[in-house]
Amino acid sequence: MSISDIAPAPADEDRAAPAHVAIIMDGNGRWATARGLPRAEGHRRGVEALRRAVRNAGELGIKVLTLYSFSTENWSRPEQEINDLMLLIKRFVREDLAKLHEAGVRVRIIGDREGLDPEILRLITEAEALTRDNDKLTLVVAFNYGGRQEIVGAARAIAAEAAAGRLDPASIDATTIEAHLQTTGLPDPDLVIRTSGEQRLSNFLLWQSAYAEFVVLPIYWPDFDRAALEEAIEEFHRRERRFGGLTARARA
Ligand code: IPE
Ligand code: IPE
Ligand code: MG
Numbered sequence: 341m342s343i344s345d346i347a348p349a350p351a352d353e354d355r356a357a358p359a360h361v362a363i364i365m366d367g368n369g370r371w372a373t374a375r376g377l378p379r380a381e382g383h384r385r386g387v388e389a390l391r392r393a394v395r396n397a398g399e400l401g402i403k404v405l406t407l408y409s410f411s412t413e414n415w416s417r418p419e420q421e422i423n424d425l426m427l428l429i430k431r432f433v434r435e436d437l438a439k440l441h442e443a444g445v446r447v448r449i450i451g452d453r454e455g456l457d458p459e460i461l462r463l464i465t466e467a468e469a470l471t472r473d474n475d476k477l478t479l480v481v482a483f484n485y486g487g488r489q490e491i492v493g494a495a496r497a498i499a500a501e502a503a504a505g506r507l508d509p510a511s512i513d514a515t516t517i518e519a520h521l522q523t524t525g526l527p528d529p530d531l532v533i534r535t536s537g538e539q540r541l542s543n544f545l546l547w548q549s550a551y552a553e554f555v556v557l558p559i560y561w562p563d564f565d566r567a568a569l570e571e572a573i574e575e576f577h578r579r580e581r582r583f584g585g586l587t588a589r590a591r592a
Contacts, residue, residue, distance in 0.1 A: 367536025444476030
């Protein structure tokens, strides 16, 4: 049997966009360095790519877009770079919140809020409160987010309920865990995209990505545009999702 004997995935009748697309926005620094620019310029251009991604996701009919903007491990970067990133995040919310609200975007932030800059905390709270009833697109921003920390938080909350006698440990199942994750109520991502060619999750949505299709694009995040998003979605449609079972074709 040669590689050409392996039948391609069947043409997918349903070309609708995946309901939940999650993106690891990576490569801002390398984008800048390749052009002899400071890394901060890469991050600034990264925010423009983020704006485009939100607009395009809405137009393509994606219902949930999750963007990894800052990980719990990113605090280990130089202080100046962290300051640059925090400034950009604040500026983004200040400048874009009204437009996002007008466009029917519901904003939700996941990640650890403890110890955050009070101004960022205020902006996050305001963004969520203002847009809570919107339903065109849910924009989930993973900020100071770590998948392991999220699972640890869920474990702690569940253990506390059990210790208080409100929960029988034997009744704990996947639904219990999901109810205690920060993404509770959201569907799992169907498609996880990472730019910059790196093939790893870097602590992103560890639980939720169990059966997501993973598409790695070679381009750096500031170059991510409509064509790149469409390319990733096309690749998603070429995949055959099995969820551990057999497809109708394999059964035949
Ligand atoms: C992604 O770009 C943005 C953040 C992680 C905040 P990077 O800053 O990781 O860029 P590279 O990977 O160093 O090129
Ligand atoms: C992951 O990118 C975090 C974000 C995109 C916010 P990193 O650049 O931090 O990941 P590593 O260090 O290459 O794994
Ligand atoms: Mg990186």
